[in-house]
Amino acid sequence: MQSTPDTALLAAGRNVEREHQYAWVGPLVSSTPYLFKLSSREDVSVSSFADLKFYRIGLTRRGVMVPTFKKLGLKVPENLILVSGAEETYGMLFQKRVDLILGSDLTMPYNLRNLGYELDALEPVIQIDYEGSGNHLALHKSYSAESIERLNARIKKMWNSGEIEGIIDSYRLLPKSIND
Structure with a gap:
């Protein structure tokens, strides 16, 4: 993906090692x-x-x-x-x-x-303790900064409205905490 412009990977874990390889949108989801x-x-x-x-x-x-x-x-x-x-x-x-x-x-x-x-x-x-920041949409660096900003703004709006949590809950088969 790094060598192919206009490509994206869903859902990619974001961490220090990967930070500079892609442009990032999200987090889309985070779990333990x-x-x-x-x-x-x-x-x-x-x-x-x-x-x-x-x-x-x-x-x-x-x-x-x-x-x-x-x-x-x-x-x-x-x-x-x-x-x-x-x-x-x-x-x-x-x-x-x-x-x-x-x-x-x-x-x-x-x-x-x-x-x-x-x-x-x-x-x-x-x-497992994880030093990343959840799963993101990893974009090839050829994407424009404007596109990335728009996508991140939309994701933030979806988080703030509870829409993303609703989507996550539709897939969740166990309680939110596995330790409950």
């Missing part, structure tokens, strides 16, 4: 990231980040969270199994090829439903 395990896996027990070194975690290769896990000392391929898309991580988890996958209180239930799994098939084991 967690690592999830199969509910049936009593052998997977995580009480701290140090415990993660004993497990294999499925992540998307270009995901915004990969650097976060590497900073924790986790390594590819010993601990981090990188795949092309989030759907692959679910398949690997259910096939027990990985022990944990990344998801959020918003994305995990939505993906489970779309992939035909029961909502109680997974459970969160640890919340």
Whole structure:
């Protein structure tokens, strides 16, 4: 996308590493990231980040969270199994090829439903601190500043009116806080 003018990526995680690569619109949505395990896996027990070194975690290769896990000392391929898309991580988890996958209180239930799994098939084991600012529309830098300003103004208006929260709620299958 960086080499193709007039393109955009929805929804991209925004963080320090990506900040200067794109022009940004948003945030469009923000949710809390967690690592999830199969509910049936009593052998997977995580009480701290140090415990993660004993497990294999499925992540998307270009995901915004990969650097976060590497900073924790986790390594590819010993601990981090990188795949092309989030759907692959679910398949690997259910096939027990990985022990944990990344998801959020918003994305995990939505993906489970779309992939035909029961909502109680997974459970969160640890919340991940994330230094980003939510998911955005990442635009190629060829977009005009005026267009980006208009889009950001419209998104801000939608947030202020509650319209975006309403859209998010229509996808939410769990309470707003996974810890409730």
